Amino acid sequence: MSAASSVLRVSGLSKSFGGLQAVRGVDFEVEEGAIVGLIGPNGAGKTTTFNMIAGELPPTTGKIELLGEDVTGQRTDLLYHKGLMRTFQLSHEYARMTSLENLAVAAPVQRGESIWASWFAGAAVRKREAEVIELARETLEFLGLTHVTDELAGNLSGGQKKLLEIGRTMMNDSKVVLLDEPGAGVNPTLMRKVAEMIEQLNAERGYTFCIIEHDMDMIARLCGKVVVLAEGQVLMEGTMDEVRNDERVIDAYFGGEVV
Template sequence: MSMLTATSITKHFGGLTAVKDVSINFEKGSITAVIGPNGAGKTTFFNMITGIYSPDGGEIHLDQKTITGLKPNFIAEKGIARTFQNIRLFKEMSVLENVMVGMHIHLNSGFLGTLFSTPKVRAEEEQARYEAYSLLEYVGLADWVNHQAKNLPYGAQRKLEIARALATHPKVLLLDEPAAGMNPKETTELTDLILQIRDDKQITIILIEHDMKLVMRISEQIYVLDHGQLIAQGVPEEIRNNPNVIEAYLGKSALSV
């Protein structure tokens, strides 16, 4: 069953076509990788799905309903969360507070309730705090709960971004270069966490990633972009041996994992 579908989406920046007529179907509960050389259009593709950019052509559907052209906050409310290649945490806030920020789209307290701190507001905040702590336990960060986000090790900051994304209760989780800058131990832990999230929560996971060992291990389907166009799709073994993919990556060594 399809959870997210991009149909013939296109994006221009002046005279440059960053993404051209790309169609991808993401199955519910699957792990799918979108790969390609630098400048292939991968992040632009993510930015259209999450509403940062509006497509110049084509349609995007989440759970059979159109989300084409919606603003990022509305898309988040409908069930799409993401992390970024460059970590975007509230560095001066605590680890717990960072996760609680991700919950605000689902909180019901209005302005007056917040202003006067009614019993209903206090109960909702307590529940949010409990859920945030549970998510931190889930990703292995419970020991850091009261630390400022800036003081976490690099790999832990990546996990915190994922916990904050999970706090929005997503149907689809987009991970943009989640293993960037990680050492081998951190990458292994991240790989296990991604698989655990899919298995435990049945969330559809889509990742952009240059670490081909990670991609080949966890992806059920791989889509390959080059110069904004889809040049290949298939299971890992098909992609590993696809001549167009090998050429786009400038040699077999990039895919020999």
């Protein structure tokens, strides 16, 4: 795959926590418009890899390129403005705010850059607020969450919270979205809905996704390419069919047991 079509590329990425090497020289790339799966057993280093890409954790070594730019070690808020969003393995909703407010606060704030902007700031801010609320309402409708618009996010089900997390990515002009276990704790009906949302955002909004997930049906349905991590290293990458039949992957997951 040529460099031009890669929106995210990590090379030689490593992270040590004291003596523990959680991620050890990981290389992979995510092509524009792709939905790439990042899978592997518990403790393989998947979330740590996302934390480094999303700017929450500085890598010990290695390089991260976003849309062709070296963004290694850049802060989350800078990456956010460049179109990188992530969701969390454990949902990060503001429990005491409503669903609508949770989405509204995820929208970027427009800052005035000229004296004219400050002159008109009052009106501009009010206009922006109205736009953000409108976008938040549209997003709730897209997610099928209109009925919980004014519900406190803390009262939502696990699946609804996951949908709200995906909704937060829609409040920004996202280009690359990292989803950490969007299916975890989600019932099968909502799970299908989450998968549909991802497909729709990919097809209609052109989002590129990298998805960590333990539900292999979801990965098989969504992902063209799958990267398998084990003990902090890339074990292999390929299609889900290739991954499913690879001895090394079976070993990594099941320790060689026949299942």
